[in-house]
Amino acid sequence: MSAMGNNRLLLVDDETDFRAPLKKRLEKRGFVVFEAGSGDECQMLLGNEPVDVVVSDVKMPGKNGIEVLEWIKENHGKTEVILLTGHASAQDGVEGIKKGAFDYLTKPVEFEHLVQKIGQAIDKKKREAEKKQEAEFKARMEQQMVATERLASLGTLSTGIAHEIDNPLAIIKECAEYMKLLLNKQELATMPRKPDFENAIGKIETAIERAKRITHQLLGFVRKSETFFSETDLKELVAETVEFAAKDAENKRIKIFQDTGHANAVIWSDPYAIRQVIFNLLTNAIAAIGSDGTIKISIKDTESRVMLCVEDTGEGIPKENMEKIFEPFFTTKPPGVGTGLGLYVTSGIVNRLGGRIDISSRVGQGSNFQVMLPRSIEACADMGDNKNICFDILNEIKGDPTK
Secondary structure: OOOOOOOEEEEEOOOHHHHHHHHHHHHHOOOEEEEEOOHHHHHHHHHHOOOOEEEEEOOOOOOOHHHHHHHHHHHOOOOEEEEEEOHHHHHHHHHHHHOOOOEEEEOOOOHHHHHHHHHHHHHHHHHHHHHHHHHHHHHHHHHHHHHHHHHHHHHHHHHHHHHHHHHHHHHHHHHHHHHHHHHOOHHHOOOOOHHHHHHHHHHHHHHHHHHHHHHHHHHHHHOOOOOOOEEEEHHHHHHHHHHHHHHHHHHOOEEEEEEOOOOOOEEEEOHHHHHHHHHHHHHHHHHHHOOOEEEEEEEEEOOOEEEEEEEEOOOOOOHHHOOOOOOOOOOOOOOOOOOOOHHHHHHHHHHHOOOEEEEEEEOOOEEEEEEEEEOOOHHHHHOHHHHHHHHHHHHHHHHOOOO
16 A cells, blocks of 8 residues: 555545544544535635545535536546445445546544555556556657667668769759750840740759758768867857848748847857757748748856747647657658758757757747757756766867867
């Protein structure tokens, strides 16, 4: 039976003479005990004080125990309920079992029997919580295994991609440029349907650039890029990157606001990698909005960490996609528009720098990406799962005076 310490109970009974002494005896056994004199009072108390087990009398003025049970199961499904009935109304207890009660006891209640039932109810609740955690852990592991398998396949394929695809792309690009050169010659000035040919060449060049971006992103997963740490001012990086993305945002009537004025944003990190993170999050936000919206970039700081936030007024991310957005190749964009690699790359960079990236989102209202970065390599010690990455980087830097 479960240990009683810190387990929270609620006694619901309209008879104070029964409820008060029972509360004292249960408290001596280590329970945290609340009490309510009616069904309405029980509902009000549960709104402010969640409990593990409710022990409720069935026969009460106003809402009876069965009605209280139904309300608890509807609004506090994880709370177990034990019903107390009189000998003549045991049928009420059976009805309660059918409606989700853990068990019922008849009055007068034998105290040790009640304590045993409470312990069993708490054990049941803990087992169900453990099963849920196990199922969630299994689902996460399966998801990680799928991602790992994808990356393994990606690594095998990527080693030959640069030569096998980039070379033909270079030839196609050269031919497209040669055709543009021919079309610009004087003798072809009156060529029939010349604009159609120019448009077709433009589409070829766009497709070439898209294919090159994909191959370079793929190769970036395989090659371990070098990390060069230096004193880095996040405010300057934000300003530079916003300026770079401003034209695209302006064309789509999207306003970008910066809220970085009062933060101490100087950290020891890799400015080139962080610039890519900011740019990826900005372009992702612009794509999420489409047109007519706002993006806010802010910096918040503590003694050991700095948080960069990129908040947009885009379409938001459905709950079922929240755990998938950092997976490689996952995208909600139409075919030919997104590769599903941008946020995966971003997450990988942030992890490599010893930070972490979180997201909050509401469908129809927008998303907020929060990038937490350590102010120094030593500050990684309190960054959770990433601290080992930071210690590896620190040892690497200490062993190489040029870094």
